Amino acid sequence: METGLIPAPLAVEGGERGAFTLGLDTTLSAAPGTEGTERWLRSTLGAALGLPLRPARQDAPGGVRLLLDDTLGAEAYRLDIGEAGAEIRGGDAAGVFWGAQTLRQLLGPDAFRRAPVGPVASREIAARTIEDAPRFRWRGLMLDVARHFMPKEGVLRYLDLLAAHKLNVFHFHLSDDQGWRVEIKRYPKLTEVGSWRARTKFGHRASPLWDDKPHGGFYTQDDIREIVAYAADRHIAVVPEIDIPGHSQAAIAAYPELGNTDVVDTAALTVWDNWGIAENVLAPTDATLRFYEGVFEELLDLFPADPARFPEFSGFFHVGGDECPKDQWKQSPTAQARIKELGLADENALQSWIIRHFDTWLSERGRRLIGWDEILEGGLAPGAAVSSWRGYQGGVTAARAGHDVVMCPEQHVYLDYRQAAGEDEPVPIAYVRTLEDVYRFEPVPSQLTEAEARHVLGTQANLWTEVMEDHARVDYQAFPRLAAFAEVAWSRLPASAERDFAGFEQRMTDHYARLDALGVGYRPPAGPLPWQRRPGVLGRPIEGAPPNV
Numbered sequence: 001m002e003t004g005l006i007p008a009p010l011a012v013e014g015g016e017r018g019a020f021t022l023g024l025d026t027t028l029s030a031a032p033g034t035e036g037t038e039r040w041l042r043s044t045l046g047a048a049l050g051l052p053l054r055p056a057r058q059d060a061p062g063g064v065r066l067l068l069d070d071t072l073g074a075e076a077y078r079l080d081i082g083e084a085g086a087e088i089r090g091g092d093a094a095g096v097f098w099g100a101q102t103l104r105q106l107l108g109p110d111a112f113r114r115a116p117v118g119p120v121a122s123r124e125i126a127a128r129t130i131e132d133a134p135r136f137r138w139r140g141l142m143l144d145v146a147r148h149f150m151p152k153e154g155v156l157r158y159l160d161l162l163a164a165h166k167l168n169v170f171h172f173h174l175s176d177d178q179g180w181r182v183e184i185k186r187y188p189k190l191t192e193v194g195s196w197r198a199r200t201k202f203g204h205r206a207s208p209l210w211d212d213k214p215h216g217g218f219y220t221q222d223d224i225r226e227i228v229a230y231a232a233d234r235h236i237a238v239v240p241e242i243d244i245p246g247h248s249q250a251a252i253a254a255y256p257e258l259g260n261t262d263v264v265d266t267a268a269l270t271v272w273d274n275w276g277i278a279e280n281v282l283a284p285t286d287a288t289l290r291f292y293e294g295v296f297e298e299l300l301d302l303f304p305a306d307p308a309r310f311p312e313f314s315g316f317f318h319v320g321g322d323e324c325p326k327d328q329w330k331q332s333p334t335a336q337a338r339i340k341e342l343g344l345a346d347e348n349a350l351q352s353w354i355i356r357h358f359d360t361w362l363s364e365r366g367r368r369l370i371g372w373d374e375i376l377e378g379g380l381a382p383g384a385a386v387s388s389w390r391g392y393q394g395g396v397t398a399a400r401a402g403h404d405v406v407m408c409p410e411q412h413v414y415l416d417y418r419q420a421a422g423e424d425e426p427v428p429i430a431y432v433r434t435l436e437d438v439y440r441f442e443p444v445p446s447q448l449t450e451a452e453a454r455h456v457l458g459t460q461a462n463l464w465t466e467v468m469e470d471h472a473r474v475d476y477q478a479f480p481r482l483a484a485f486a487e488v489a490w491s492r493l494p495a496s497a498e499r500d501f502a503g504f505e506q507r508m509t510d511h512y513a514r515l516d517a518l519g520v521g522y523r524p525p526a527g528p529l530p531w532q533r534r535p536g537v538l539g540r541p542i543e544g545a546p547p548n549v
Contacts, residue, residue: 004510005105006483007166007490009132018083022049022107023122026085027056027063034066036233037088037096045104048113050120064088064103066096074311075168075235076133079103081125091133094235094309098166102130105514112164112517136443137312138406138458139489140169140239141482143474146176146250147275148465149195149217150474156230157471161518163234165486170231171318171387171460173241174219177249177272177280181218182240182302184295187255191218194254197271203427203467205275207538211469224302237310239370240303243320244292245282245354252280258288260328260335275466277323284329284338284350289357296358300365313457315367316385321355322372352378359384370406373398385457389414391549392445399448399455407443408460411546413485415477416464418541424528426476427467428539431546435525439484439504440496461485467539472521476532479522483511 005012030038041064046053056063062085072078072091077099080087086103090096104111106125141162143150150158155172162170174181180194196216202209219227231238250271252259259266260283272278282288296317305315326347329335339350352375359369359381369375370385373394380386385404388395391411398405410417411431418428419435443459461482468474484504493499508525515522521532 004507005102005130006504006507006511007487008493008504008507009102009130010492011131013129014126019124019126020081020083020086021122021124022051022064022086024051024120026051026053027060028053028066029056029058029060029063030066031058031068033068033093034090034096036093037066037100040097040233041100045100045107045111047115048111049107049123050116061085066090066100068092068096073133074137076131077102079130079132081106081129082127086125094168095133097163097235098132098134099130101164101166102132104164105510109510109513109517112514134166134490135492136456136458136489138169138460139167139486140171140406140408140458140460141167141478142171142173142241142408142460142462144173144176144463144465145181146173146179146465148200148469149179149181149215150465150471151217152219152223152227154471154474155227158474159227159231159234159236161482161520162236164514164518165483166490167482167486168235169237169239169313169458169460171239171241171462172227173243175242175250176247177278178275179216179271180250180254182224182299183218183220184298185221186294186298187291189254190251190295192254194250194271197273199273200469201274201466202469203534203537204429204540206540209537210273221298221302228303232306232309235309237306237313237316238303239313239316239318240299241318241320242292242295242299243322244358245284245351246277246322246324247320248282249278249280252282255291258282258291260332262334263328263331277325279325279327281324281328282354283332284335284354289354292358293361296361300367305366313368316370317362317367318387319355319358319369319371319375321351321375322389323374324351326351349378356381376401376403387460389462391547393549395456396445396447396452399445399452402455404455404457406457406460407445408462410462411548412441413438413459413461414464415461415481415485416467418539419477419481419523420527421541422527424533425539426473426528426532426534427537428541429467430540430542431544433481433546435481435484435505435508436501438481439488439501440499441485441488442496443488459485459489467537472532475521476523476528479515479520480508480512480525483508483515 069089076091077095088099195218256266307314386398
């Protein structure tokens with residue numbers, strides 16, 4: 001595609017109509033309902049290029065015009081560029097915003113800076129018409145801030161990066177064994193104790209190396225409100241995740257009564273400093289359920305439902321539900337008594353009972369539970385949804401049972417997986433997943449019928465940060481593969497084997513310049529730069545191709 005646009009739009013029509021000149025005299029007019037994009041263009045594009053983009057009436061000639069058009073679908077836009085100006089029409093406010101992102105790409109990499117890099121000058125954009133609409137409504141990124149904390153400014157930066165790639169869901173992984181990252185006012189020890197650990201494993205858990213300085217951090221409730229509002233201004237929904245009943249050692253370290261006190265001395269536990277799956281899980285008691293109901297009550301206020309902006313997936317709340325070891329429950333008289341009391345078959349059914357409790361609790365409050373695909377094992381309420389991470393099969397099972405599903409199989413879109421073979425790849429984890437591998441990922445399982453496939457809300461890439469100690473490492477693992485993923489999620493691509501990866505690589509030449517302007521520390525096509533390597537830090541590479549399950 002000659003435009004160098006990523007993700008690729010639905011249709012581009014050129015013409016012999018000259019060009020639109022964007023300069024100091026260019027005006028910006030916004031119809032009712034498009035004011036958010038007007039503010040964004042003036043504050044972001046105007047600042048980058050040194051242009052005032054003065055307000056104008058809707059009927060003023062020339063300039064940039066923003067309008068809503070009810071003949072277009074949700075998130076769809078039409079960008080018309082001619083000598084007289086540029087007009088962005090959107091099927092809704094989000095469509096107008098995505099059209100503005102495309103306009104920004106057409107203005108070159110300087111449009112992605114925060115201030116002009118030279119004298120303010122006019123810029124020309126060749127005349128053309130671009131018509132575009134997303135394939136999937138859910139186009140997400142999961143960021144794990146529990147293993148390594150990312151300060152608020154880093155999260156806001158990633159929301160801007162998502163918006164630049166037309167991604168619209170930010171899955172915010174806020175708790176795990178290694179840290180609790182959100183202030184809960186009725187339970188202050190969650191952050192006083194649970195938000196930091198004394199030291200951190202450096203590399204894979206088999207590594208002998210340790211970082212002996214304390215690591216921690218958390219978001220205040222006002223930080224969360226700011227993040228959610230910042231995301232909403234960019235038409236990004238934030239889906240919080242609090243992991244239960246496993247991946248909970250940080251919470252148990254803060255409040256030992258949450259753990260299986262009849263099996264282990266939970267008062268002696270600390271926030272975990274290693275990687276893997278901790279054995280310490282929540283006790284299946286009424287007190288534990290009440291505790292987490294209190295946590296969730298505060299979080300529902302911080303992450304409000306927004307059905308007007310996100311009609312298909314407003315109000316989702318992620319409860320994890322994955323990788324819960326059952327050894328302590330097998331040894332616990334309390335857990336065994338609860339199994340007997342409820343007439344459950346075993347410890348797996350006990351985990352399902354906990355998930356179903358919160359499924360019902362959230363539903364009663366007008367919210368929807370979503371969890372990793374293990375939550376399927378005990379049956380779900382009709383409104384619950386599934387993040388299919390262990391492969392395609394969880395998504396197939398969910399869709400056939402009538403549940404909505406977000407496809408995020410580890411074999412394809414876990415961006416913590418290494419990007420190439422070879423010793424230079426920093427802290428290599430699992431299978432090689434190249435830029436081309438991600439570009440050829442197909443989110444909809446081929447075995448689904450057309451009706452079943454409608455339950456696929458969309459797709460999501462996941463960034464687990466055990467071996468990403470700072471934002472530079474997150475950038476390296478995310479990019480450029482997140483750009484390929486964004487095209488998979490947005491564009492209507494042909495079948496996997498028929499996709500024009502060579503053409504995508506050619507367009508990436510332009511996109512690398514945009515990422516440079518944004519200050520993204522991506523992996524260069526030729527391999528890591530010297531300062532991006534981690535010599536001597538043990539990873540866990542797995543050879544061969546990943547199983548297609």
